[in-house]
Amino acid sequence: MTAIRKKKHSKIGNEPIGYFFIAPFYLFFFFMVLIPIFTGIMQSFTNYDLYQTNDFVGLANYKQLLKDPVFLQAIGNTLFYSLLYIVPTMAIGLLLALLMSKESGGYKIFRTGFYLPYIISMVCASTIWLWIFDPTAGVLNQMLRAVGLPTSDWLKDPNLAMGCVVFVSIWKNLGYCMLIYLSGIKGIPNYLYEAAQIDGASKVKQFWYITVPMLQPTTFFLFITSCISSFNVFEQVNVLTNGGPLNTTTTIVHQIYLRGFTQFKMGYASAMSVVLLIMVCIITLINFKFGNQGTDTDIG
Amino acid sequence: MRSKRKLKNVLVIILLTILCIIFLIPLFLMILTSLKSMPEIMASKFVLFPEKALFSNYIEAMQRGNWLGYFGNSFFVTALTVLISLILNSMAGYGFARIPFRGRNTLFFFALTGMMVPTQVTMIPVFINLKSFPLVGGNDLFGNGGTGMINTYAGLILPYIAGAFGVFLCRQFYMNFPASLDDAAKIDGCSRLTAYFRIYLPLSKPILATLAVLKASQTWNDYMWPLIMINNDEKMTIQVAVISKFVTEVNTQWNLLMAATAMIILPLLILFLFTQKYFVEGIVTTGMKG
Numbered sequence: 001m002t003a004i005r006k007k008k009h010s011k012i013g014n015e016p017i018g019y020f021f022i023a024p025f026y027l028f029f030f031f032m033v034l035i036p037i038f039t040g041i042m043q044s045f046t047n048y049d050l051y052q053t054n055d056f057v058g059l060a061n062y063k064q065l066l067k068d069p070v071f072l073q074a075i076g077n078t079l080f081y082s083l084l085y086i087v088p089t090m091a092i093g094l095l096l097a098l099l100m101s102k103e104s105g106g107y108k109i110f111r112t113g114f115y116l117p118y119i120i121s122m123v124c125a126s127t128i129w130l131w132i133f134d135p136t137a138g139v140l141n142q143m144l145r146a147v148g149l150p151t152s153d154w155l156k157d158p159n160l161a162m163g164c165v166v167f168v169s170i171w172k173n174l175g176y177c178m179l180i181y182l183s184g185i186k187g188i189p190n191y192l193y194e195a196a197q198i199d200g201a202s203k204v205k206q207f208w209y210i211t212v213p214m215l216q217p218t219t220f221f222l223f224i225t226s227c228i229s230s231f232n233v234f235e236q237v238n239v240l241t242n243g244g245p246l247n248t249t250t251t252i253v254h255q256i257y258l259r260g261f262t263q264f265k266m267g268y269a270s271a272m273s274v275v276l277l278i279m280v281c282i283i284t285l286i287n288f289k290f291g292n293q294g295t296d297t298d299i300g
Numbered sequence: 301m302r303s304k305r306k307l308k309n310v311l312v313i314i315l316l317t318i319l320c321i322i323f324l325i326p327l328f329l330m331i332l333t334s335l336k337s338m339p340e341i342m343a344s345k346f347v348l349f350p351e352k353a354l355f356s357n358y359i360e361a362m363q364r365g366n367w368l369g370y371f372g373n374s375f376f377v378t379a380l381t382v383l384i385s386l387i388l389n390s391m392a393g394y395g396f397a398r399i400p401f402r403g404r405n406t407l408f409f410f411a412l413t414g415m416m417v418p419t420q421v422t423m424i425p426v427f428i429n430l431k432s433f434p435l436v437g438g439n440d441l442f443g444n445g446g447t448g449m450i451n452t453y454a455g456l457i458l459p460y461i462a463g464a465f466g467v468f469l470c471r472q473f474y475m476n477f478p479a480s481l482d483d484a485a486k487i488d489g490c491s492r493l494t495a496y497f498r499i500y501l502p503l504s505k506p507i508l509a510t511l512a513v514l515k516a517s518q519t520w521n522d523y524m525w526p527l528i529m530i531n532n533d534e535k536m537t538i539q540v541a542v543i544s545k546f547v548t549e550v551n552t553q554w555n556l557l558m559a560a561t562a563m564i565i566l567p568l569l570i571l572f573l574f575t576q577k578y579f580v581e582g583i584v585t586t587g588m589k590g
Binding site for chain 2: 014017018019024025026028031033034037039040048096100110111112114116117120121122129131132136137139142143146171174176179183228229231234235238239253257260261266269270276277
């Protein structure tokens with residue numbers, strides 16, 4: 001047994017120079033990513049305030065979290081945001097990609113066009129829409145006034161604010177979704193459609209029985225990444241509404257930011273981070289469990 | 301049949317053109333608004349084009365605070381992040397892809413798991429670590445007493461270069477090289493180091509270009525980390541500056557805000573238009589992982 005193992009080892013080889021290649025990266029990765037995951041969990045059991053107190057308080061932070069109406073609202077808002085954001089972005093992204101995949105020649109310019117908002121920063125996207133939504137100077141209300149429709153105070157209305165935040169996110173990230181779908185569609189072999197055509201399948205049937213199942217891994221991937229990025233939504237909230245009105249747009253990360261970096265309740269904010277970590281872990285586990293199913297699809 | 305198909309194609313192009321124009325209206329409006337005067341913007345009746353294009357808005361906007369400094373900070377942080385990331389990530393990617401060593405798979409698994417954890421989750425512990433970094437910024441050996449890396453470039457750059465996705469990208473790239481390449485190098489008496497520098501690195505241009513544009517746009521566009529890490533005017537980066545100089549004012553000067561926004565977008569837009577191929581490739585390959 002040992003002989004076999006030894007032989008196996010010598011066959012695969014062990015070249016310590018490998019550590020030299022990964023060490024520089026791993027050093028940073030270890031101290032800036034891996035260790036903080038664990039120290040963050042430890043800090044959630046303390047009342048650290050960045051200056052004086054740093055005592056172990058057990059589950060006190062978590063008990064307080066369960067009674068914190070704003071944080072509970074933030075979890076609700078984050079899930080609501082995710083729901084409003086993910087479905088339309090993926091649906092419209094798929095539709096655009098389908099339109100573009102049919103067109104052979106100059107589709108590149110459209111790809112660039114739809115992709116453009118994705119390369120600008122979320123801050124810039126938010127400042128532009130901050131102006132568009134402005135009740136007096138904004139173009140949206142000016143247009144509505146011009147045609148005699150009722151205007152709104154978009155970002156200050158508790159019923160509309162979250163919708164506006166979601167809208168900005170969709171506008172910015174649609175191009176990404178479209179691009180991923182586009183590459184997914186390109187990966188579908190053409191003979192499937194040719195065979196379907198010979199069998200007399202209609203375009204609609206081809207879409208439902210070839211395109212949709214073949215794109216399942218792409219859809220799954222987009223769903224997972226969109227979930228994680230939605231759980232982490234912060235920048236557009238901070239710029240557009242700062243969590244208001246009446247906390248209707250505050251999100252988990254926004255709460256972490258406010259508690260941690262404006263009130264310096266590091267222990268309490270760490271407990272919030274752990275809640276976020278658990279949410280992300282659930283999504284990641286779903287990814288590991290179901291992630292590779294689509295790739296087994298038999299296309300023969 | 302053929303003409304019908306052609307007609308359909310034309311219809312699709314028309315539809316896409318209309319959609320694309322609607323989609324990009326906010327960006328056109330940003331430019332137009334940046335050239336208007338405030339009375340024009342506040343007027344009850346909307347006018348699309350400014351009566352007279354006020355390019356002076358751009359100069360005025362850049363005089364709100366030290367914008368030369370903010371741009372300089374962002375350029376510096378972005379350039380350094382890209383440079384260091386390219387070195388670290390391509391080396392690690394090569395190590396993981398081509399060199400067998402004990403614990404390789406476990407170490408890579410950890411890197412992959414770390415990649416899944418969003419920076420938002422670890423921002424508090426990372427901030428505390430950097431604040432209590434020993435012997436920096438007035439800290440003693442145990443990290444107490446000073447401000448550590450708060451308000452330093454290092455505090456901004458360290459978390460950026462620790463991201464694992466570049467390693468993943470490079471590993472995928474190096475895995476595609478034939479195994480016979482390593483054998484040939486070995487027979488010729490080439491050490492791993494020489495092989496990396498003389499064979500692999502010269503062939504890595506496409507992947508390094510992809511990584512560079514992705515890293516550059518990520519760093520240039522980041523808002524959350526500088527917001528937390530930097531609280532003085534001297535080290536402020538553009539994304540934070542545009543908010544703190546224009547948005548938090550009582551009466552927002554929309555024309556100046558739009559001018560500043562356009563200035564921030566411009567360098568990235570130029571980068572994107574010239575390196576679109578790498579941008580798209582990077583998005584698609586990192587997107588298609590798993």
